Amino acid sequence: MVSLFSLFYPRVCPMCGRYIGDKSVFLCEHCMGTLPRTEQAVERQNSTEMALVGMRKDIVAALKVMHLTRAAAYLFYEKKHPIQHLVHKMKYRDQPLIGYHLGRQAAMEMQDTDFFDEIEVIIPMPLHPRRLRERGYNQSEYIARGIGDYLGVDVDTSHVTRVRNTPKQALQSGEGRMQNVADAFAVNHPEQLYHKHILLVDDLITTGETMRSCIRAMRLIRGAKITVFALCKAQ
Numbered sequence: 499m500v501s502l503f504s505l506f507y508p509r510v511c512p513m514c515g516r517y518i519g520d521k522s523v524f525l526c527e528h529c530m531g532t533l534p535r536t537e538q539a540v541e542r543q544n545s546t547e548m549a550l551v552g553m554r555k556d557i558v559a560a561l562k563v564m565h566l567t568r569a570a571a572y573l574f575y576e577k578k579h580p581i582q583h584l585v586h587k588m589k590y591r592d593q594p595l596i597g598y599h600l601g602r603q604a605a606m607e608m609q610d611t612d613f614f615d616e617i618e619v620i621i622p623m624p625l626h627p628r629r630l631r632e633r634g635y636n637q638s639e640y641i642a643r644g645i646g647d648y649l650g651v652d653v654d655t656s657h658v659t660r661v662r663n664t665p666k667q668a669l670q671s672g673e674g675r676m677q678n679v680a681d682a683f684a685v686n687h688p689e690q691l692y693h694k695h696i697l698l699v700d701d702l703i704t705t706g707e708t709m710r711s712c713i714r715a716m717r718l719i720r721g722a723k724i725t726v727f728a729l730c731k732a733q
């Protein structure tokens with residue numbers, strides 16, 4: 499997979515559209531320099547962790563109850579920032595390689611922190627099979643593969659699945675959304691993942707409700723530790 503991906507660096511920067519002469523880079527120098535990085539890999543009780551635990555006061559204790567070691571996003575999904583354009587292309591415009599490259603870049607930049615230490619398997623947030631057929635790919639899997647290739651860790655797409663299709667979240671809010679994502683996930687053969695340290699990867703965390711639902715389903719995986727990585731955290 500790596501060698502195949504390396505053939506496909508774009509000639510124009512997918513963020514600003516500028517021509518890139520150097521085919522060994524994915525984003526132009528300007529865009530690479532101005533990505534809205536969160537630095538959450540070295541920040542505990544960050545906004546991604548807070549989104550996942552809800553309103554509870556003791557965030558570290560609340561994470562422990564959820565079998566979460568920690569959570570971080572690589573980028574802030576800022577309104578009116580070109581990052582929105584880039585993420586939109588990755589999700590809806592048939593350019594999933596953007597996810598692969600950003601995942602790889604995140605892993606490279608976070609290698610000096612202990613964030614990815616002892617991760618044994620990487621699981622991307624699954625799409626429902628129907629959504630996957632419509633879109634043709636799962637963008638979170640591409641992000642996961644970018645991270646996995648850099649770290650040398652396997653990506654697993656078979657154990658955690660989405661069993662209920664939920665309406666597009668943009669059309670929903672509040673309670674309706676919460677009911678819709680409850681029990682939306684299933685874990686097949688949880689015993690094969692017992693006591694593993696799992697990196698759960700998503701493209702964008704907004705309310706955290708979908709991720710919480712997935713983590714709830716993963717309670718069947720006895721003794722597992724879960725670390726959450728999101729490419730973006732909505733602000």
Ligand SMILES: [Zn+2]
Nearest residue numbers: 511514526529
């Ligand atoms: Zn650019």
